[in-house]
Amino acid sequence: MLLEVENLRVSYGHIKALHGISFKVDEGEIVCIIGANGAGKSTTLRALSRMVDVEEGTKMLFNGKDMLKYKPEKVVSELGISHVPEGRRLFGNLTVLENLKLATFARKDKENIKKDMERMFSIFPRLEERRHQEAETLSGGEQQMLAVARAFMSAKKVMLLDEPSMGLAPKLMLSMFDSLAEISREGTTILLVEQNARLALKFARRGYVLEVGNLVLQGDSKDLLNNPEVKKAYLGG
Amino acid sequence: MSLMTFLLQNVLNALQWGSFYAIIALGYAMVYSILMLFNFAHGDIFMAGSYIGFGIATGLLYLVTSGIIAMPHWLILVLTIILSMFVTSFLGILVERIGYRPLRNAPRASAAITGLMIGIILETANLALLGAKRRGFPALITQKVYTIGGAFVTNRKILVVVVSIGLMLLLDQFVRKTKWGMAMRAMSYDFVVVPLMGVSIDIIAPLTFAIGSALAAAGGVLYGISYPVLNPYMGIIIGWKAFVAAILGGRGSIMGAALAGFLLGFIEIFVATVFPSTLRDLIAFSIVLVILTFRPYGFFGKPYSAKLRL
Numbered sequence: 001m002l003l004e005v006e007n008l009r010v011s012y013g014h015i016k017a018l019h020g021i022s023f024k025v026d027e028g029e030i031v032c033i034i035g036a037n038g039a040g041k042s043t044t045l046r047a048l049s050r051m052v053d054v055e056e057g058t059k060m061l062f063n064g065k066d067m068l069k070y071k072p073e074k075v076v077s078e079l080g081i082s083h084v085p086e087g088r089r090l091f092g093n094l095t096v097l098e099n100l101k102l103a104t105f106a107r108k109d110k111e112n113i114k115k116d117m118e119r120m121f122s123i124f125p126r127l128e129e130r131r132h133q134e135a136e137t138l139s140g141g142e143q144q145m146l147a148v149a150r151a152f153m154s155a156k157k158v159m160l161l162d163e164p165s166m167g168l169a170p171k172l173m174l175s176m177f178d179s180l181a182e183i184s185r186e187g188t189t190i191l192l193v194e195q196n197a198r199l200a201l202k203f204a205r206r207g208y209v210l211e212v213g214n215l216v217l218q219g220d221s222k223d224l225l226n227n228p229e230v231k232k233a234y235l236g237g
Numbered sequence: 238m239s240l241m242t243f244l245l246q247n248v249l250n251a252l253q254w255g256s257f258y259a260i261i262a263l264g265y266a267m268v269y270s271i272l273m274l275f276n277f278a279h280g281d282i283f284m285a286g287s288y289i290g291f292g293i294a295t296g297l298l299y300l301v302t303s304g305i306i307a308m309p310h311w312l313i314l315v316l317t318i319i320l321s322m323f324v325t326s327f328l329g330i331l332v333e334r335i336g337y338r339p340l341r342n343a344p345r346a347s348a349a350i351t352g353l354m355i356g357i358i359l360e361t362a363n364l365a366l367l368g369a370k371r372r373g374f375p376a377l378i379t380q381k382v383y384t385i386g387g388a389f390v391t392n393r394k395i396l397v398v399v400v401s402i403g404l405m406l407l408l409d410q411f412v413r414k415t416k417w418g419m420a421m422r423a424m425s426y427d428f429v430v431v432p433l434m435g436v437s438i439d440i441i442a443p444l445t446f447a448i449g450s451a452l453a454a455a456g457g458v459l460y461g462i463s464y465p466v467l468n469p470y471m472g473i474i475i476g477w478k479a480f481v482a483a484i485l486g487g488r489g490s491i492m493g494a495a496l497a498g499f500l501l502g503f504i505e506i507f508v509a510t511v512f513p514s515t516l517r518d519l520i521a522f523s524i525v526l527v528i529l530t531f532r533p534y535g536f537f538g539k540p541y542s543a544k545l546r547l
Contacts (some may be wrong), residue, residue, distance in 0.1 A: 049433060074393035082433070089430040091423040102419050106435035154435050 002027040002189055003048075003062055003158065009055035010043050020057070025158070025191050030184050032192045032200040032221070034234055035210035037142030037143040042086045043191035044210070045160045048191075049083045050075050062158075065070045067086035077106035080157030084164060088147040096127055096146055099135050116156070120149040120188075123179050141172040152183060159183070161192040163198055177195070177203050197234035201225050209234070242387035247506050249385075251393040253463070254504020256401035260456040261479035262486065262494040263408065264449030265529040270425035270489035271445050274345060277352030278332055279453060280476015284469065285328055286454025287461045288363060289372070290321035294375045294458075305319075314377040318400065321458050322451035329450025330443045338442070354474075363469040371468050374461030399461045404455055405495050408448065412491065415442060425489055481525060487538025497536060501525070 003025040010018040018040045025031045035041050046052045048060065050072040058065040062079050089097050091099050100120070104113050119130035125144040130138060135146060144164060151159055164180065165173045177199065184190050193210075194200035201207050201221040209217035209230060217230065224230050261283050276282075294317040300306045301313065303352045308316075336351045381392040399428070412418035420436050421444075432437055460475075461467060482501045486493030504524055509517045 051429075051432070069439070073435050073437045076433060077435035085430055085433060089427055089433075091426045093422055093426045094419065098419055099423075102423050102436070103417065103434045105416055105420060106437075150434075154433065 001025075001061075002029075003191070004060070005048070006059040008044065008047055008053055008060065009180055010040075011055060017213055018047070021210070021213070021215045023208050023215060023218070025189060028184075028187065028189055029206065030181075030190045030192065030204045032194055032196055032204035032207045033215075034197040034200050034207060036234075037195065038212070039044055039210040040213045041195075041210055042162050045085075045162050045191070045193055046085060048075075048081065048160055051083075073106065074154045077108075080155040081160065082151035082158070083160040084147045084151045084153040084162055086162040087166070088143050090135040090138075090143055090150070093134060095132050095134055096138070096185075097131040099146055099150050100127075100153045103150045107154075113153070116153055120152055121135050123182055124149055140167050141169075141176070144168060144172075145163050147178065148176075148183070152188070156183075156188050158189045158191065161190060163196075164192070165196045166195060173199065181230055187196050197230070198225075238470075240388065240417055243510075245386050246388035247510055248503075249388055249390050249394065251503040251506035252499065253397045253502075254506055255499035256397050257456050257498075258479045258482045259495040260404065260452050260459075261476060261499025261501075262482040262498040263405065263491060265480050265483035266486060266489060266491045266494035267421070267445050267449045268377050269483065270491065271421055271428060272337070272341075273339070273428075273489075274348045275345060275352065275480065275483075276332070276337070276446070276449070277349060277476075278336070278355035278359060279352075279449065280474075280479065281356040281474060282328060282332070282472070283453040283457045283460075283479075284452045284467075284472030285359055285363070285457070285472065286321055286325040286450070287457030287467055288367070288372070289328075290317050290370055290458035290461055291467055293317050293320045293324070294377055298375055298377075310379075315451045317377065318458050320456055321454040325454030325457075326447035326451040329446035329448075332450075332540045333443045333446040336444075338439070356476075360469045360472075367469075369469075371466050374465035374467055374521060376465065377462060377540050393463055397463055400455065400459060404452060405485050405492075408452070409492065411448075415540055417441070418527035421445060443525050444546060481522070485525060485528065487535035490535070490537035491538030492537060528534065 001024050006022045007020040008022070009020045021044065033041055033044060044050060047054050050067070050070060054068070060080065065079070067075065067079065091102065094102065105135060107113060126142055127145055127149055130142065135143065136172050138146060144221060148164065164176055168176060180190065181203065192200055192204060201224055202220050207218065207221050207224045208215050209224070217224065217227065261279065264279045267273055268274065294313065299311045299318060301308060332355055337348060340348050340351055376397070378392060383390050412421060420431065420441050424431050424438070424441055428438065431441070473480045478501060479498060482498040483494040485501070486497035503515055505521045508520045512520055
């Protein structure tokens with residue numbers, strides 16, 4: 001198992017965000033966590049990236065290594081886990097190229113950087129066209145492309161994706177997921193959290209359903225798509 | 238004296254005087270832009286840099302006069318500037334490590350008083366170590382006076398302006414072209430997600446303090462060469478004025494701070510030529526107040542910051 005999480009607990013002050021959830025992601029998989037707004041999806045990814053503190057009793061293993069021993073920047077540079085954060089969070093004052101280059105700041109495999117950059121430009125040709133433009137000036141779709149490309153440049157073993165569909169028109173959404181599938185095919189493991197359950201379950205092989213801090217359902221995506229409870233709560237009946 | 242000569246003379250004076258504000262203001266602006274806090278100890282780091290320069294210059298002069306090593310005076314000057322910048326950068330790193338890092342998630346007010354306390358510590362430590370006696374900065378270059386278009390300018394003034402502007406251009410290149418500069422700019426936009434790039438804030442923050450402190454030290458040495466009497470409190474007023482310049486430039490705008498530093502120099506010098514010098518600061522800062530009324534975010538500041546907690 002590539003990623004094993006057991007009893008993940010997170011609180012913000014007195015508010016409990018995650019009540020001890022457990023899940024696994026295998027190498028090369030695409031796994032999604034679906035749930036409503038405020039269910040704790042983003043918190044789960046932030047915990048994996050070590051951006052929020054977890055509570056006593058939490059176990060997170062990556063390739064058998066205790067993730068709790070890693071600082072946020074080391075999760076990226078040493079474990080190889082990248083994170084596309086909620087709301088993209090690009091550096092708007094940097095150009096497209098600078099955003100991508102900054103992501104390679106701590107990479108040790110300098111010889112592969114050029115190849116990865118070319119690959120991102122072949123998946124997202126728009127980014128190459130706009131490489132000298134400041135990220136602030138990009139359209140929503142282009143910003144999402146840059147957020148994904150930037151994460152890929154920072155680390156590509158695993159990519160954590162926080163709502164890549166957010167704010168995108170349906171057509172852009174679909175092409176974004178095509179691009180993600182392409183990235184996955186070449187060996188990047190993907191853990192995705194999404195409010196758009198239908199889209200996420202069609203894209204992922206397995207899924208988990210998160211409800212106010214607890215994982216209530218899990219299984220193969222096609223089973224979840226046919227599950228009456230999921231249908232009722234997340235797929236509009 | 239013709240009007241042109243009069244203007245030229247004051248422009249030259251203002252450039253030199255503004256150089257000090259500008260080079261100190263850069264340190265305030267750099268730290269603010271990445272950590273959203275003002276390092277109120279920065280004026281005292283300028284003072285410390287001046288004393289460190291004094292120590293290095295005195296030491297080098299001693300080695301030369303006692304015949305242990307031979308080097309020309311210009312080399313002593315260059316070495317004094319470079320070594321003071323180097324040594325003082327470690328003081329900046331220390332201030333970040335001891336004073337600010339433990340308080341990174343503390344309320345802003347705690348960080349602000351930390352700066353004030355570190356400032357007082359630096360002043361009183363200086364007093365305790367070196368005593369209250371004022372120190373004379375060694376004259377590393379013999380003063381020469383040149384006339385340009387009827388205006389007088391000394392080689393020391395030229396040195397101050399050339400070195401300050403040179404360092405600012407270097408900083409500009411550093412921030413725009415290197416990956417560390419890129420990380421600093423990224424951090425100024427959104428410091429929360431910087432670690433997701435594999436970049437440690439614990440490298441970029443001390444680096445920023447180090448560079449700001451090195452610049453303040455260069456300012457301190459240049460100041461010592463221009464006004465050779467040092468005392469432990471010399472950084473307070475000039476530090477506050479540079480802070481005003483940093484705000485006037487637009488919080489966090491590095492080049493804005495430098496330009497506002499020069500502007501403040503110009504305002505002070507020109508006010509002093511028209512009014513009695515006792516009224517200088519009164520009038521100069523009233524002008525600044527009026528400017529801020531119309532440009533509350535300074536010249537290059539943005540009305541809001543993109544920074545949010547993740």
